[in-house]
Amino acid sequence: MQIWKQLILSLVILLVGLGVWVRFAPSAGPLLVSAGVPGGMVALVAPATTGQDKGQGRSGPSGTQRAAAGNQTPLVVTEAAGTALVNDRLNAIGNGEAILSVSVTPLSTGNLTEVLVKSGDRIEKGQVIAKLDSDEQVLAVAQAKVLLDAARDKVERNRRLGNAVSIATLREAEFAEQAAELALKTAELDLARRAITSPSKGVVGIITVNPGDYVTTSTPIAVVDDRSQILVDFWVPERFANNMKVGQEVSAVAVAQVTRQLTGAIHAIDNRIDQASRTLRVRARLDNPDDSLRAGMSFSVTVRFPGDSYPTVNPLAVQWSADGSYVWRVVDSKAERVPVTIIQRNSDKVLVDAKLAKGDMVATEGVQRLRDGGEVKVANVPARSTKDGDEQKMSSAQPAVTATEVAR
Incomplete structure (x- = not known):
């Protein structure tokens, strides 16, 4: 290619590059004019500007306006911190039993x-509830009485004879008398055992035997429940084990009697944690003066503790960073970053472990531009007229400014 063609091509490329630069770089036009390029030629390539934009560059506010916008105080919405208790109560389901239940055999x-x-009879301790056939035992008692009378007569005769009998013979008669007394007591005991008695007071359950049945020492005749008090066994997580004390007050509600509130106390605590369920067995005692509660009923038991208070x-x-979670507390129109540890999340509140007091104002909206120690402006709801023409102002603790309104 000839040299003049190369020069023309280079000049065209240079002119195209300058045109693109002037077209898309707002500061290129003034720079070329100051370098001696005619303004008319620059105007042919540079984009048109409105009167409003003159002196401000191609677009946007001036540098002074941009600085003012950058220094604008952030607008935030705040809400007062509160307090809540956790671990202050324990709810569990337990099973009720009579304070004394005996299966009579x-x-x-x-x-x-x-x-x-x-069934349903109230009986006292020692009351006879059934009898076995006792003809043989009655005869045994009568025979033992006869043998005892004979032994006593023999002892009396030997004593009246005095020196006519030897001491050995008298002692033998006395031993025979003692043996007869023991035989009589044994026969009377066997006869007494033919009557089946209750070892405790209470209410008789369903009788499962009938007269004529042959029974053994393992045959249950009836179950007697002393329902003057009801024992409720329930299980608590092991983290509550050290909080349970004998005599501690409990409240309970029978599932079958949900409208009745019962009060009682812890009666006994197991000595070990169940390894399978990681729970501790606890037994509560409830008074039952009107006998409205039954053994085997289920109860909802509540035990209250002092609990732990958290903001x-x-x-x-709640915001997050590389250092963990935190919140912005607003004090005297300044933002203060407070690290927090989340204890429990609820639908409307979050319990945190932090250096916050009840009533501290915490930023909830407009937190993106906050910095530690920086000035902030708390959004207040402007006064609005009511139907009667009166003005009402809402408390800043309950702002009605939404995040969209703050952004505007």
């Missing part, structure tokens, strides 16, 4: 001759 074997109680904030207030 015979002490001897034999056939039942009669049953003296029925609460709006979920929108």
Whole structure:
């Protein structure tokens, strides 16, 4: 290619590059004019500007306006921090049992001759509830009495004879008398055991035997429940184990009687944690003066503790960074960054472990531009007229300014 063609091509490329530069770089036009390029030629390539934009560059506000916008005080919405208790109560489901429940069984074997109680009867301790056939035992008692009388007569005769009998013979007669007394007591005991008695007071359950049945020492005749008090067994998580004390007050509600509130106390605490469920067995005692509660009923048991108090904030207030979670506290129109540790999340509040007091104002909206120690402006709701023409002002603790309105 000839040299003049190369020069023309280079000049065209240079002119195109300058045109693109002037077209898209707002500061290129004034620079070329100051370098001696005619302004008319620059105007042919540079974009048109309005009168409003003159002196401001191609677009946007001036540098002074941009600086003013950058220094504008952030606008935030605040909400007062509150407090809440956690671990202040324990709810559990327990099973009720009578304070004393006895399954009555015979002490001897034999056939039942009669049953003296029925289901639902209230009986006292030692009361006879059934009897076994006792003809053989009655005869044994009578025979033992005869043998005892004979032994006593022999002892009396030997004593009246005095020196006519030897001491050995007298002692032998006395031993025979003692043996006869023991035989009589044994026969009377066997006869007494033919009557089946209750070892405790209470209410008789369903009788499962009938007269004529042959029963053994393992045959249950009836179950007697002392329902003057009800014991409720329930299980608590192991983290509450050290908070449970014997005598501590509890409240309970029977599932079958939800409108009735019961009060009682912890009666006993197990000595070990169940390894399978990681729970501790606790037994509560409830008074039952009107006998409205039954063994086997289920109860909802509540145990109250002093609990742990934590500050609460709006979920929108919690922010995150590489150092963890934090909130912005507003004090004297200045933002203060407060690190927090989340304890519990609820739908409307978050419990945190932080150096916050009840009533501290925490920023919930407009937090993107905040910096530690920086000035802030709290959004207040402007006065609005009511139907009667009166003006009402809402408290800044309950602002009605939304995030969209703050952004505007």
